[in-house]
Amino acid sequence: MDAGLVAAQLLNGLQLGVLLFLLASGLTLIFGIMDFVNLAHGSLYMVGAYFCATLTEATDSFLLAVALALPATALVGAAVELLVVRRLYRRDHLDHVLATFGLILCFDTLVQILWGPEGMAIRLPAWADGQQHLPGGLVFPTYRLLIIGAGLAVAAGLYVLVVKTKLGMRIRAGASNPAMAGALGIDIGLLFTLVFALGAVMAGLAGMMIAPITEASIGMGNEIIITAFVVVIVGGIGSIRGAFVAALLIGLIDTMGRSFLDMGLKLIIDVQAAETSAPALSAMLIYILMAAVLAFRPQGLFPPKAR
């Protein structure tokens, strides 16, 4: 096996993992703290991408566009929480799924009305658009390395926010026991809106970061959100650390499986059977992992200590 190819695919897996973490961290907070299943989280990923695309055209600066699109996405998230989600906390999970599926349709249609059915590409600035020569002769796109670095930095920042700051203390108290938090004087309604907006910002950031590679398109969040849910379940609902580990794990398994599973299979079954079964099997790998976690460790790899 070519070592350079393996290294490149490892980096690709890491990059997918980082994006999954940005989506799953918000999802797991919202699921863990508010006990709310938000299928429309992927719509915020899409909204972030479109905001960023439009603002990049308007300002001619990708970085400035990201800086402006982040608070804009937060506002969309806060509005969704205040107008729709807030009314659903007391309902059961099926109602959450139905209502947020409805939200997905609304967002997809709104985007089509505002931006049209065509996707929007984002042109990268020159400094981000090259290749980097890494040690060992590996050549890898600069922008994908930037995604990995930015994602890891956000993960570290989120950790500090939740573990070290006053807001984080409130978030953890609200996650552990909302009634207690309220009795202590924490405004749970405001806290929930903030957490939802925070989740929206991270989902939006993931959308902004991927858009220069894939372009912003309608329904772009609908597939990756399923994988993000797998991350939440594997990591343990409500656990940011679990989401981080599971996101990297699933990013790597998915990417490596798609690249190398056929080679591995050829060692144990005949070549033709390996070539036909590998693509199907590699697409299933993360679900097999999820099933295994649910069977042997149903609370996920890192059940939050706070529960």
Add this chain to the structure above:
Amino acid sequence: MADEPLLRVEDLQKSFGGVTAVDGVSMEVYPGEVHAVIGPNGAGKTTLISLLAGELRPDRGRILFGARDIARRPAHARAKLGFARSFQITSVVPGMRVLDNVMLAVLARDARSFGFWRPARNDPALIRPAVAALERVGLAEVAEERAGAVSHGEHRQLEIAMTLAAEPELLLLDEPMAGMSAEESRRMTGILEDLKGEKTMLLVEHDMDVVFALADRISVLVGGRIAASGAPEAVRADEAVRRAYLGDEAA
């Protein structure tokens, strides 16, 4: 008790479907007193304390705290006005240290800022009152332990520390002795006796020994109504109360 009452409840009512859990309750709690609410299971004690703490909204009636009617204010707003409540079921954050839990209680009451990004763990404005509250309830030695790792009795002591840390005007204690061993219960009674006279307390409790040891006044809740209210001896002697609640056990 010539003072104005700290808390005055007027004609409070709450129904769930067809069941009236709290049915026209009126009562006062005076500054500095320990006022116990007793009553048989299903008498509406937990509903009453939830109404007082703001987790439920009454169908009718007023809750006057000082001069303000707070019956329709949410729980967190009442906490900021000076209510502190403990829960019947242990309510701490098990993943945090014991000290962090109390710091959280200090932080949560702080009305001045939501203090987003500021580091919490080394803030002396949080640590000092938290440590003082832990010393008050005898938990200073386990301050660094994870709250999930300490005993049930210590959990309940921690809850009292959390209510104290916010420097409340009024402590609402919902069965602080629930699930405690005799030894733990004695220790908790000692802690509450130590606070008596200094803090105003509304105590809902099953354990009659504790109630008669601590309370300045007792209100007896039967079927959602106050059946009797007064000094412990008077309540103990009340014929209607004995029949409705205390039964043969206290006779």
